[in-house]
Amino acid sequence: MSGTSTPTSGVTAAPSVRKEGAPPRGGTGGGRRRRDFTTRRGLVVAAFMAPAAVFVALFTYYPMIAGSQMAFRNWNLTDLTDTSWVGFKNFREVFTDPAWGTVLGNTALWVVGSIVPQLVIGFALALWLRRRFRLRGLYQALIFFPWAISGFLIGILFRWMFNSEFGVVNDLLQKAGLIDEPVAWLADPDTAMIAVLVANVWYGVTFFAIMILAALQSIPDELYEAAALDGAGKARTLFRITIPYIRVTLVLTVLLRVIWIFNFPDLIFGMTGGGPNDETHIVTTWMIKITQQGDYGKASALGLLVVAVLLVFATFFLTATRERGGGRRGAGRGGKRGVRA
């Protein structure tokens, strides 16, 4: 079990070399003193790492690993008399569930429909925030506020705004003459999906804006000056200089957000609860619902599927991270200091 192996592996990792090559301390330290010093370093590493490793192993990895075997068992809280091994029955139940197709379609729509507007609007904001103007700092602080709110509460805020009778969205759209009758947004699966996407775009644009702005600020002005001398227009400059230069940051940010949005049931949970009739569930909200119903076997099967998909994405992501090794020109400040694996 990883619960005990992680911290001990820290202990056995005694010979810890100093980062930038161990300087010869005192010059004539001699072998004995040197060894003493390195084992002490090993102890420091083990002692300092142990608490973090124990917590993560016990409360994060242990349930995950223990849970994965439930996927192959008949494990239902409502009836614990029979927890026998059932092979792939739970997986079959997932795939043959009438909701499965809808859930998959919604998940794809949720990821793509959130990412694309977030990226486009976030990019535009970053471009426009690049040049200093008065109160720019205040502006950035204000548009950062949605980030302080939990996805669940955002769901609740938008649930109220999209309320069919007393919702402010209907009122504004009617005042603008865009609709004649109030729309029961959250009562119809199609409009409900639009509503949750609007909420998620509202929430996620800031992250893109921040990451892209950081990358934009790493582009040297000379490139733009040269482009201007060559008579390049705005569109040409954007596609020939700006986008290629921050390409790596863009790719990494998008990949990271795909993983994160895929994993983000909170907003839908708060806004529609997966309804009406379970038609706005994404994979993760559906999994939570099944867990709450006590069918841990089926929920674990779904969990394993999620983990499998995420591992593929994560591998893809980390490979992309590694590709931009030292001195690559594309990495902006935001990108260069991305996840260091």
Add this chain to the structure above:
Amino acid sequence: MIGKETTAGRAAKFTFLGLWLVFSLFPLYWITVTSLKDPGDIFSFPISYWPENFSLENYQGLFGKADFGTYLVNSLVVSAVAGAVATAISTLSAYVLARFEFRSKSALLMAFLVTQMIPSFIALGPLYLLMTDLQLVDNRLGLMLVYIAVCIPFCTVMLRGFFENVPDALEEAAMIDGLSRLGALIKVLLPVMRPGIVAAFIFNFVNCWNELFLSVTLMNSDENKTVPTALNGFISSFNIDWGSMSAAAVLTILPTMVLFAFASRHIVQGLTAGAVKG
């Protein structure tokens, strides 16, 4: 772009920025206005965009009939303790990961990173069973322990970035002067890194404060509920009382907004450094 701006370009830019600002702030404005309306006015036509009959009744109701004060205290205690402990533990691990090379380092980093890709709610069921075995279900200490584990990986990655910005010479000098490694860390490094550590704590606190699924699963008695669990109870009822709901939402959002405003610069730095939001 960085070239010359035309007047029309400027006008377009500020129009767009202005519209986005309005769109960004409107939901917050709206929930606040709703919470300050007289409960009867919330469900009346035409919809008013200002609390015509300003009233604190929604707030009073929360503390009278719903016992919201208990939930706030629970959330505050759990988030503050878990956030602080996670920050302390992560400071140690981040320090080691920033300053030492050792064989299992990349494996440990990978193990932390994977937890950021795989959501904490993936193993809700097994976690519930584990906590039952430990007799920590419906127990604030139990929730704290789980939250500490959830916070540690990202917090470690974030703090490691901050440590790497501080030269090693600092603690080496202190150790030559006779301080132990832990002593040098506490007396010399931590004061230098205080802004980063405060930001890490705030980030942890806000994450715990906002966490829903673990607390819904693990806490069930009314006296132990955290705010998100209580809000989940509010929306699960057949008829949502939007008056108390909006007041509760405002009270939940307010502390996190204040904290974020306070530390947003460092959090942005941590985000672009760690690049993963936990």
